[in-house]
Amino acid sequence: MTPARLSFDLEVPLDRFALKISHHCEHQILGLFGVSGSGKTTCLEAIAGLRSSAKGKIQLGDEAWLDSERGIHVPCHRRDIGYVPQEMLLFPHYDVTRNLRAGRERAQMNGVDFQQTFEAVTEILELGPLLHRRTRDLSGGERQRVALGRALCSGPKLLLLDEPLAALDQRLRQRILPFLLRIRESFQLPILIVSHHPVELQALCDEVLVLKEGAVIAQGQPQSVFSRPDVFNLAESQGFENLLRGTIAQHYGQTTALKLADGQHLIVPRSERPEGQSLLVGIAAHEILLAGERPRALSARNCLRARIATLQQTEDLVLVSTQLDTSDRARIVAEVTPDAARELGLTAGGDIFLVMKANSVRLYE
Amino acid sequence: MTSTLTWASLSTLSVFIPGAFIAYALARHRFPGKKLISTVVTLPMVLPPTAVGYLLLSLLADEGWLGREHLGFSLDILLTWKGVVLACAVMSTPLVIRTARVSFEEVNPRYEAMAHTLGYGRLQTFFRITLPLAWRGLLAAAVLGFTRAMGEFGATVIVAGNIPGRTQTLSSAIYSAQQAGNDQQANFLLVVALAIGFMAVFLTEWLADSTHKPSRRAS
Numbered sequence: 397m398t399p400a401r402l403s404f405d406l407e408v409p410l411d412r413f414a415l416k417i418s419h420h421c422e423h424q425i426l427g428l429f430g431v432s433g434s435g436k437t438t439c440l441e442a443i444a445g446l447r448s449s450a451k452g453k454i455q456l457g458d459e460a461w462l463d464s465e466r467g468i469h470v471p472c473h474r475r476d477i478g479y480v481p482q483e484m485l486l487f488p489h490y491d492v493t494r495n496l497r498a499g500r501e502r503a504q505m506n507g508v509d510f511q512q513t514f515e516a517v518t519e520i521l522e523l524g525p526l527l528h529r530r531t532r533d534l535s536g537g538e539r540q541r542v543a544l545g546r547a548l549c550s551g552p553k554l555l556l557l558d559e560p561l562a563a564l565d566q567r568l569r570q571r572i573l574p575f576l577l578r579i580r581e582s583f584q585l586p587i588l589i590v591s592h593h594p595v596e597l598q599a600l601c602d603e604v605l606v607l608k609e610g611a612v613i614a615q616g617q618p619q620s621v622f623s624r625p626d627v628f629n630l631a632e633s634q635g636f637e638n639l640l641r642g643t644i645a646q647h648y649g650q651t652t653a654l655k656l657a658d659g660q661h662l663i664v665p666r667s668e669r670p671e672g673q674s675l676l677v678g679i680a681a682h683e684i685l686l687a688g689e690r691p692r693a694l695s696a697r698n699c700l701r702a703r704i705a706t707l708q709q710t711e712d713l714v715l716v717s718t719q720l721d722t723s724d725r726a727r728i729v730a731e732v733t734p735d736a737a738r739e740l741g742l743t744a745g746g747d748i749f750l751v752m753k754a755n756s757v758r759l760y761e
Numbered sequence: 762m763t764s765t766l767t768w769a770s771l772s773t774l775s776v777f778i779p780g781a782f783i784a785y786a787l788a789r790h791r792f793p794g795k796k797l798i799s800t801v802v803t804l805p806m807v808l809p810p811t812a813v814g815y816l817l818l819s820l821l822a823d824e825g826w827l828g829r830e831h832l833g834f835s836l837d838i839l840l841t842w843k844g845v846v847l848a849c850a851v852m853s854t855p856l857v858i859r860t861a862r863v864s865f866e867e868v869n870p871r872y873e874a875m876a877h878t879l880g881y882g883r884l885q886t887f888f889r890i891t892l893p894l895a896w897r898g899l900l901a902a903a904v905l906g907f908t909r910a911m912g913e914f915g916a917t918v919i920v921a922g923n924i925p926g927r928t929q930t931l932s933s934a935i936y937s938a939q940q941a942g943n944d945q946q947a948n949f950l951l952v953v954a955l956a957i958g959f960m961a962v963f964l965t966e967w968l969a970d971s972t973h974k975p976s977r978r979a980s
Contacts, residue, residue: 445877446878472874472878473880473881473882477878478878483871485872487875487876488894499880501880505880546879547878550879
């Protein structure tokens with residue numbers, strides 16, 4: 397059974413501008429990207445039913461949640477959403493188990509086998525050791541997992557995640573992201589993720605909308621959206637990284653060789669995972685050097701052959717979007733100065749070598 | 762003495778439940794007349810107690826709005842224990858409502874929004890989330906209301922009189938003993954009043970102490 401798709405056409409008045417956003421989701425996971433104050437949390441809250449000033453339409457499958465013209469406004473508690481707010485909001489008077497069970501009645505009303513879901517969620521999010529802890533004794537990453545678990549246990553038809561990784565430091569982010577990936581695979585739920593962090597959107601979403609001052613300025617598949625010059629500047633200031641997925645081929649002393657989709661190997665910092673497993677890694681666009689021909693005697697461990705797909709000029713940079721193979725998935729964006737681009741004679745369709753240090757690659761495991 | 766405790770308890774009970782709901786409405790909702798209601802329920806705190814007593818007396822007198830001539834029967838409140846409870850209840854209302862309101866306001870409304878997203882309707886949210894998170898403040902409101910009722914004098918003597926064995930309270934008994942020059946009786950009553958007051962305030966201090974309460978703001 398394919399999960400219901402979300403569509404919305406909203407207008408919400410805000411202090412400085414009005415949020416106007418309209419979209420029909422074709423995929424399971426939609427990301428909303430924008431700097432803070434762009435209206436993305438407002439959009440999420442309007443879909444959750446927490447903004448009474450929202451006008452327009454919201455529809456999940458064939459259920460209308462909001463239709464101002466027809467006078468339909470389904471209250472929040474009847475919308476069957478799983479909401480993970482930025483501040484997580486674990487109930488302080490409940491322990492972890494009771495937090496996870498908070499949405500049990502709704503889940504059962506929706507015909508969900510609660511016990512089975514509870515066990516599955518506990519296993520996937522590794523909550524077993526936390527079940528009897530008090531919420532105030534949990535660390536940031538643990539809270540995030542409990543908040544996700546509580547939402548998943550409540551039998552939602554749509555999952556709304558508000559900045560799921562924002563409250564966490566870099567190390568924790570790298571640890572929570574895999575849990576989100578597991579949720580994506582294990583629960584066939586439509587998900588809306590709001591974030592100002594390009595990495596999590598690239599890793600999780602099928603489709604991204606970019607918001608700026610309440611309006612959508614770009615939309616599409618994450619890798620192509622983030623390599624657009626106007627979006628890239630925004631994304632990079634928020635920590636844009638190229639994300640690549642590969643299979644662990646071999647471990648060395650301090651490094652691991654990752655086999656990418658096109659067969660080339662990428663040397664990355666040592667991973668704890670066993671050989672043969674899949675691994676997600678990230679590298680910032682400014683950490684990549686370009687070479688016209690394969691350099692010799694180089695300290696950097698990686699030199700990948702790629703083909704230039706597009707060259708795009710921003711104010712002071714040239715964004716070189718490259719492809720490792722013919723599929724569009726393995727796309728790597730590098731940035732160079734206009735002078736360097738001219739000197740190297742970069743042209744779309746030309747071959748290029750991407751040089752990067754093993755230590756500049758970040759593991760997401 | 763036990764009758765004073767009973768009357769103060771009855772007064773606290775009769776004020777607390779409706780008072781808590783009014784406090785919740787004042788803390789959480791916007792509605793027409795909100796400021797007016799807030800002002801009216803605070804009035805007994807700023808008026809002289811004797812003025813409040815006199816107002817109640819006028820309302821309940823035979824020719825008053827709540828008197829025999831208007832209603833066609835007598836509520837039989839004046840100069841009875843019911844008068845004591847009524848006077849105490851009216852006088853403790855502001856303290857109960859203001860304290861309860863603050864304790865509701867201290868509960869982060871985002872917890873309530875979170876509960877809605879889990880399928881909780883308004884009543885469920887109130888009883889499962891708001892009330893348990895506000896309970897310390899609510900208990901403090903009840904304790905303060907009780908002590909206010911225990912100490913009530915001005916309004917009580919006007920509405921219920923000071924009839925030994927029938928409507929005499931701890932505070933009116935101290936007044937009578939002092940007036941009659943019965944120092945021994947007055948001293949004894951003073952010690953009782955001190956003990957009750959000390960316990961009540963100590964309890965509210967304990968309730969307000971943040972070291973043993975779950976954080977209500979941070980998640």
